[in-house]
Amino acid sequence: MPRWGIIGTGDISDRVVADLLGVGGEVTAVWGRSPARAADFASRHGIPYSSAGRAEMLTRTDIDIVYIATPVDTHTAITLEALDAGKHVLVEKPIATSAAEAELLFAKARDVDRFLMEAMWMRFNPLHVELIDRIARGEIGAVRSVRASFGTPFHPRPGKERPEDGGSIVRDRGIYPVTLAHWFLGEPAHVSADGVVSDGVDLSGHATLEHADGGFAQLAWSGVEFLDLSAAVSGERGWITIDPMFWAGGNARIHAGSAERIFRDPERVMHPRVGNGYGPMLLAVIEAVEAGEREHPWHDAATTIAVTATLDRILADISSAR
Numbered sequence: 001m002p003r004w005g006i007i008g009t010g011d012i013s014d015r016v017v018a019d020l021l022g023v024g025g026e027v028t029a030v031w032g033r034s035p036a037r038a039a040d041f042a043s044r045h046g047i048p049y050s051s052a053g054r055a056e057m058l059t060r061t062d063i064d065i066v067y068i069a070t071p072v073d074t075h076t077a078i079t080l081e082a083l084d085a086g087k088h089v090l091v092e093k094p095i096a097t098s099a100a101e102a103e104l105l106f107a108k109a110r111d112v113d114r115f116l117m118e119a120m121w122m123r124f125n126p127l128h129v130e131l132i133d134r135i136a137r138g139e140i141g142a143v144r145s146v147r148a149s150f151g152t153p154f155h156p157r158p159g160k161e162r163p164e165d166g167g168s169i170v171r172d173r174g175i176y177p178v179t180l181a182h183w184f185l186g187e188p189a190h191v192s193a194d195g196v197v198s199d200g201v202d203l204s205g206h207a208t209l210e211h212a213d214g215g216f217a218q219l220a221w222s223g224v225e226f227l228d229l230s231a232a233v234s235g236e237r238g239w240i241t242i243d244p245m246f247w248a249g250g251n252a253r254i255h256a257g258s259a260e261r262i263f264r265d266p267e268r269v270m271h272p273r274v275g276n277g278y279g280p281m282l283l284a285v286i287e288a289v290e291a292g293e294r295e296h297p298w299h300d301a302a303t304t305i306a307v308t309a310t311l312d313r314i315l316a317d318i319s320s321a322r
């Protein structure tokens with residue numbers, strides 16, 4: 001069983017570590033910028049060691065894998081440090097602020113023969129696992145379009161999404177609609193996007209991703225207003241609606257199979273969330289590391305880099321329109 005070191009003591013670390021302990025994970029150490037906050041985090045979660053010295057913590061031999069949950073512009077440097085120290089890495093989404101950086105990180109992980117994954121927990125939710133499997137088996141026919149949005153008016157959150165920290169609403173929230181579209185349609189041939197930018201941060205936006213075969217995705221995200229938090233995947237023989245919050249799992253309706261099911265009484269699929277919802281991803285990472293894998297096939301380097309490249313194209317299009 002790999003032993004975990006935690007880097008970052010913010011909101012998401014708290015929730016992920018609770019789930020990690022909930023699935024039987026072993027957490028041996030935590031690093032935070034402030035010794036007091038690191039010690040407080042350690043005592044809250046029963047972690048034996050805390051430190052404000054990251055380089056020193058990474059030399060510890062009782063850490064096999066680190067989980068990094070710091071602002072996005074620090075992900076590349078800290079991931080490289082951890083890989084250089086011989087640790088496997090699970091790094092929060094978005095993995096980096098450009099596809100070039102994401103490529104660099106996966107190249108490094110290959111060089112040092114360590115596991116690396118972006119913490120795209122949506123891919124591991126039991127609901128999404130079931131839907132991906134059923135769509136792959138053809139239940140709604142060939143997928144032709146995806147519609148998804150994630151807008152919540154919680155910007156600015158204190159200390160977050162600042163341009164100097166790499167803050168970007170499309171990278172923070174739009175990553176979920178874009179990832180969902182990539183699962184079913186792959187890399188787009190053409191991206192057109194627009195949005196609202198203020199003080200260097202893209203506050204909200206929308207994009208159409210078009211594919212050579214005519215498939216398309218219509219996606220939207222926002223940090224300053226609500227946008228319907230559901231998603232839909234449509235195909236030649238039916239469609240699936242994923243209820244809010246579409247990225248967190250929960251409920252979906254499958255409109256396929258018969259006229260009754262399509263028009264009046266869709267099949268309901270339900271997977272209630274357990275804990276904070278990160279357990280399935282954390283278990284999958286533990287199993288992959290134990291099996292000696294260096295990427296997880298469900299969210300591998302190619303997918304991560306492709307999604308990051310689409311986010312780059314969206315941001316470039318939004319910026320060029322301003």
Ligand SMILES: NC(=O)c1ccc[n+]([C@@H]2O[C@H](COP(=O)([O-])OP(=O)(O)OC[C@H]3O[C@@H](n4cnc5c(N)ncnc54)[C@H](OP(=O)(O)O)[C@@H]3O)[C@@H](O)[C@H]2O)c1
Nearest residue numbers: 008009010011012013033034069070071072074092093094
């Ligand atoms: N998977 C999910 O559901 C989910 C949800 C939310 C966020 N996230 C991702 O998780 C990451 C962290 O988000 P968060 O909401 O937890 O942020 P947060 O609450 O602001 O916590 C960030 C942590 O990083 C530390 N930090 C800040 N600046 C730093 C720097 N320059 N170098 C090193 N550490 C620094 C902070 O330390 P101090 O305490 O000293 O300030 C804090 O411990 C982001 O990538 C975000 O996109 C994922």
